[in-house]
Amino acid sequence: MGLDDRESLRVLQSALDDPDRSEALMRRFYASWFYLDDSVRELFTPDMARQQAAFGQALRWLVTEFLAQRAEQPVAFLAQLGRDHRKYGVTEAHYHRACQALFLALRTELGDRWSPAVDDTVTEALTLIAGAMSGAAEADPLPPWWDGTVVDHRRVSRDIAVIGLQLEKPMPYHPGQYVSVQVPQHPRRWRYLSAAVPPDPQGFIEFHVRAVPGGLVSGAVVTDTAPGDRWRLSNPHGGLTVDRDAGDxxxxxxxxxxxxxxxxxxxxxxxxxxxxxxxxxxxxxxxxxxxxxxxxxxxxxxxxxxxxxxxxxxxxxxxxxxxxxxxxxxxxxxxxxxxxxxxxxxxxxxxxxxxxxxxxxxxxxxxxxxxxxxxxxxxxxxxxxxxx
Structure with missing residues (x-):
């Protein structure tokens, strides 16, 4: 029955809803993935806690949507994820190894609750996830990332800085959208920032950043950024918008x-x-x-x-x-x-x-x-x- 088998989906959900089991599952998944393909380790920061928690939360949401027999939002989410993951240099081989690792981690974590029906459901879910992500990545006409140079850095308050970048080529985005950003002080640690200006045909973009207590990236952006620094930006996300015909x-x-x-x-x-x-x-x-x-x-x-x-x-x-x-x-x-x-x-x-x-x-x-x-x-x- 695959993704139509709600009982098997509930078995998966039980492993993801329990915080301790979910944490153990994520650790096992990444350990298996790095074992199967040691080149993947270079894509991640040494501290994996944040990444593991984010992936566990995303997987839990997907299983919940599958249980509710909703497909439109999960497919759109996975497609966006696939397009965005191009900035890491992810390839078709990475998706294949990741599916192998997650299959092994789930089978080990579920133990005697694993059954042929659960096997079919997991296989179909992983096929959908990998297919939606890799397909969207391959079809995206935009470049996988955008590089730019810091041309302005102003400390406007103790914890707040305004940063202006000149991109190598203009980025098409809608006002209200955000991008994930990698700065040279902390490579591989991507953080979300919202553009503070509409898209500029000359490629200028501005960000407003507040140093979050304990935040390595935000603190470095506010205190250590200087003109000449090279930043890398993902493609835009988000849908904040004003409908000019829908009232005040x-x-x-x-x-x-x-x-x-x-x-x-x-x-x-x-x-x-x-x-x-x-x-x-x-x-x-x-x-x-x-x-x-x-x-x-x-x-x-x-x-x-x-x-x-x-x-x-x-x-x-x-x-x-x-x-x-x-x-x-x-x-x-x-x-x-x-x-x-x-x-x-x-x-x-x-x-x-x-x-x-x-x-x-x-x-x-x-x-x-x-x-x-x-x-x-x-x-x-x-x-x-x-x-x-």
Missing amino acids: VLMVAGSTGLAPLRALIMELTRFGQNPRVHLFFGGRYPCELYDLPALWELASCNPWLSVSPVAEFYNNPPWAADYPDPEPPRGLHVRQTGRLPEVVAGYGGWSDRQILICGRPGMVLATRAALIAHGADPGRIQHDPLVE
Whole structure:
């Protein structure tokens, strides 16, 4: 019965739902894969914990979708994954060895729960996974990656930097999308960043990066990046968008979560008529509202745009004096003090709006929950996948 055999799928699900068993399964899978093809080890960082957890989560989601007899989203997800994996140099042989390794790991982990029916289900699932990924990778007309040179690096706050890159050739992407990025300070450690500007025909692209506590890559980008550094970018992902025919818009940006929303706003300035857009831009301190001068310029020229700054604390810390003052001229809404989700929800549920939320996962979830509790339509709320 293969993927139609729900009992066999539940057997697989049992191994993935249990955190300890799933962790052991992922360790066994990667150990088997590296044994079967030692060249694969060079594609990964020495610390595999993050990679193992991410793959385990993806596999668990796929099995859940198979159980629900849903195919469209899994196939689309696998196709995107295949296109993206080209940046690692993945080949057809890698997919073959990976399927072998995962088959062996699952059979060992499931032990006496393995049966001919489970064998058929696993075989069909792995065939689908490898086929969808390799097929999409082979059919993609875009290059596997994009190389660029850092031309601008500005520390706009203690933990925040704005980085400009000149790509060797323009990247086709939609405002609101994100890419995964590899920096020279930490090769093979890819991190997601959102473009802060619309696509440029000359190949310029800008990112806003905040150093995450304990984050090796984000910390290096903020503190160690310099003009001349060479970055590698994946093809774009994500689908944040504004439908200009679907009513007014609420945008909520926490810190550097501003980047994709800023790109969308800049894109909207190309049109003569737009829906009203109200942007709440939040940070811990007033000095961390780093892009207020640019937002003020955009709002002063576009009457459909309103910007409300929000800071958790009223006063700046002592270190603020070491960085540019982001206070814009008078003209924006008065800065409010408080937590961003509470301030935004204090205006009501915004039930008549398209809603886009960007920032740290905790802020996104808290804002979404607060808005829904006040009457917002969950179906009209957009945000990117919640990945730190």
